[in-house]
Amino acid sequence: MNALKQLFGGSLRQFGMLFVMVALAIFFHLLTGGLVITPTNLMNLLNGNSYILVLAIGMVMVIIIGHIDLSVGSVAAFVGIVVAITMRDWGIPWWVAFLLGLALGALCGAWQGFWVAYMGIPGFIVTLAGYMFFRGANQWVGKSLTVPVPTTFQYLGAGYLPEWGANTGMNNSTLLLGLASIAVLVWMQLSQRRALAKIGADVPPMSVTVTRLILVTIVIGYLTWMFGTGRPGSSFPVPGLILAALVILYSYITSRTIFGRHIYAVGGNRLAAELSGVNTRRTYFLVMMNMAMLSAFAGMMFVGRANASGPFDGVGWELDAIAAVFIGGAAVSGGVGTVVGSLIGGLVMAVLNNGLQLMSAGSDATQMIKGLVLLAAVALDVWQKSQNKPSITGLLFPSRKKEPGETPAPVTTTTSS
């Protein structure tokens, strides 16, 4: 238990969820006779879920500040249709359309952020209004029709990395990506050790670092191999790459920047944050705006994957994103949650979905099971908090209870009167 804790830093809970996800994948893999952990299925899994995971990144920030955003699916659909129509009618290149889409998302977000931050209306209400409004706007702009997008745009939602260079038996782009990630992680671990040593903080033993790096190398190596050896022309998918980039970027923003600190401060105790010089309104505004921009991004990824934008795009996305965030350990009352946790929460849902699908379970059973999983994950969290247990892993790997009398307590009691 202690060794695990050292290995994974403080984030045992995330590790616990990661463990659940891997266990689920293996479970379904065995049950379906080897359909889950294959290159093609993993690519499908990423392609088919990355837009929800992109939403989860924004959603966790909204939930940390103590709000919720119900409008993400509608905003995604609205931006999707506008982008599709401008490309069709104006013939603008895909990247201009993409930037336009982001700008439009920002605008939608600014509108909602204004009401939340400066008018003090709860995010739930504002975005419920946005949920209706932007859905309507999608159908109004698109006349409830499906509008196809050019093939160049499809790269965003279903593209693969190019093939080049010598024949390594793998997709070389994927191979390069894998090697580069390993190199970066090794470098980061080592420089972190150096920094800790410099300020005289506790440095984890070298053996821990090395074990950690070996584990990470094995995992990344395995994934590289899986994604690199799919059918010809495939690789680590572009949506997955976009997702990875966004996760890294937003993890960094939330955990390392002043803005990130402000998000947690506002969510944890708004009054105290205000009295510490945090501009709470600006924080609310920016987080809501950012959410809508990520919704726009997700919407465009989906349009790229579906080759077209339609009137029912994005229906129910908000709930999937919210579920991912809560499975990922966020608190309803705000102030708690992480980007990586939400990513893992979303992946748990994705693997569950995928596995049930491959077992050809109907959508009825899938919905019921997903509902129960959400409830179980959060209930477990609540229960652990009330038990004063450190994390979900405490359950998976129960530590040996200390017996009374194991450590005799020195007693120094002198009584005078």
Next chain:
Amino acid sequence: MLDHTDAILEMKDIVKEFPGVRALDGVSLRVRRGEIHAICGENGAGKSTLMKVLSGVHPHGTYRGEIILEGKPAKFSNIRDSEGAGIVIIHQELALIPELSITENIFLGNEVRGRGGIDWLTARKRAKELMVRVGLHDDPDSQIKNLGVGKQQLVEIAKAISKNVSLLILDEPTAALNESDSAHLLDLIREFKSHGMTCIMISHKLNEIAAIADSITIIRDGHSVETINVPEGERVDEDRLIRGMVGRPLTSRFPEHTSNPGEVLLEVKDWTIRHPEVSERLVCKGSTFQIRRGEIVGFAGLMGAGRTELARSLFGRSYGRYVKGSMLLHGKEVSPKNVEQAIELGLAYVTEDRKVLGLNLLDAIRTTVVSADLPRISPRGVVDRNAEHVAAEKYRRELRIKTPSVNEGVMKLSGGNQQKVVVAKWLFTEPELLILDEPTRGIDVGAKYEMYGIMNSLAAAGKAIMMISSELPELLGTCDRIYTVSAGLITGCVDAKDATQEGLMRLMTLVPTNTTTAA
């Protein structure tokens, strides 16, 4: 009078561990029937934890050791159990619901049932009776949030005695109260005692302990050091308590302070502020005062006199609505419109209420310490975590914050150590003018001494300190000058050397006429 052999409660060798800390390491406690038993010890010594063990907050099985109540072993698995056995605890932090009425709060979780729901009429009548017993003469329907802290504490006590209580535990009941409210509370406890109730009281105010306790148990670092039985009619020696708590004698309560005032740093003229909701009410009525570099200036006043309101309105207008008045820093007029600007100007305000206004309880110590001045350790908007660690460690050492690591959450700290974190957060901003609002509330004698020492060294470095405190001896012991505030008006300014408690009290209770008096 007290029977030495008749113990109502015995706790034997209690050991309580939290992940990474052993909060109690073999504490024993023996409480005689009908006595007032005080517990004292430094911040984080384990006092609150011991009482939580006793009252079932930490249930049986999560600690080691034995509790014997009325001669029988007690194994409480929750608060209901302990209340059933006649133990009622009033926690360190008030646990009332601000939006509910006095009656509703008194019977919360213990509702008076009638046919078809709660019998509010009976409840109200009983609330009224209980309120009379604790000397609270308000409308039982008034909301808690409209009461001062002193009265809120009385509601807590009314709530406690509404249950069938034979052993009442009070965890720092007077920490937030001023002298007269405290005195009233102590009288109340004495009266309960005369009716045969046993009380355990935790306090950092040693004069109160000396005045009221029949016996005192001292706890240090999770060990019980000694129990002193005070003979009838005698007072325990406060220095002896300090020696027991700190482990060494403390020669004086206040460090030597030589005042060396320089140029005027802050000048406030005719400062007038409206109440944020009730717009016809003025909370500051034309306050005029100045603070020099190197000066520690006290602000004395009763609860509700408007000292906190004054301080917060100066601190980036974070309270009330500005009406008129000017504020000069280094002789230049400034008007910080929000807290961010106030911090930039070199102002810092240590809030009086740590849970509601001072801390994000979900946060870690290290991130809290730097939270009021992130830009300083964040080149290009990115927090330098090493600098953060270094800063947090520095203040942990200087203020002796008791924690296994600065990565711990502030939620896990004892009350006094949380207070130290709030102070650290504002010291980190390296302010020119430090406003302290009841900074020593709930912190132990040793830490108070260190706190005063820090104030002195800031003053010696040419900073200015505005100190709001309800403890007059503290103001007299640390300040150069003291302003008295009454009902939003500054009623006087006295040199601390010439001041007496009585003199200050007179000025603090002066009912101001319409003329604006200012020093």
